[in-house]
Amino acid sequence: MHASVCDFVLDVVQNSVEAGARNVELDLVEADGRVSVRVADDGRVMTEEERARALDPFRSAGGKHPGRRVGLGLPFLEQAVREVDGEFSLESRKGGGTTLRFVLPAGHLDTPPTGDVPGLIRSALAFDGMYELRIRRRREARAGVPGTEYELSRSELAEAAGDLSGASALILVGRYLESLELPGD
């Protein structure tokens, strides 16, 4: 099981990229006592049967590894959400693409910690492939923790920092992302 919300989110984004999505959107909001996540991609539509299969830990689409029988990413997430009475949905749109949403109550004892948001975003930007990733991030101020809000895209970061498979660019992007999590201007 993953240790943080960021780990769950990275797993979902990795699924989208590995499935060949060209556009991925990630919203990560901590507000009103909830942690809300939305990952939407323009990959292929899932049938109802495929959607059910994605949540079954003992079945896998097997796209990358035809012999593999287990696929644990989404079942882990769905289980973690269920254990804290959160909300979970996985929907495919008629025009193409899939949207996954989940909401966790921040105050529940078993809700995982949010984790390392800059590290999540850096890794989500650094998968192989020509995909656009748009990120909307908001953290409401709470006792002792100032708020922050920003939007960014993979293409604008690559334009500013260079090829995101290069260590040099990723080191710079890491510093940039850490600064965005700081409070105020």
Added chain:
Amino acid sequence: MAKMTLEDLRKLRDERKKDLGRREVEGKSVQIIVGMGTCGIAAGAKTTFDAILAAVDEFHLDKDVVIRQTGCMGLCYVEPTVEVAMPGMPATIYGKVDADVARRIVQEHVVEKTLVENHIFDRPAADILKK
């Protein structure tokens, strides 16, 4: 540290380009791949990825190294896994790579060209292999 803008990021990139005093690696083509599937993430692969980048920065190798992430490499039982390919060394898959081992891989394998013992694995799980 203040919040940075994209312009700040561009300036930092330009400053790095001007820095000529960096260590050279033969061939300038070190490729490091971190397994970032469900198994890898659950075992701490993101920490491993961050530790590799920190070590690459520490040893001033950043202009010589390409870092990639991939899904499951089929070595779920020894995650996090890291593959290193570079001139003058055999392509090597390391397993059980925590932050300390990640730093050792950069220092010993990439810089000193010695294998990191007790972490070398080369055979994926049976259900990954093509029949």
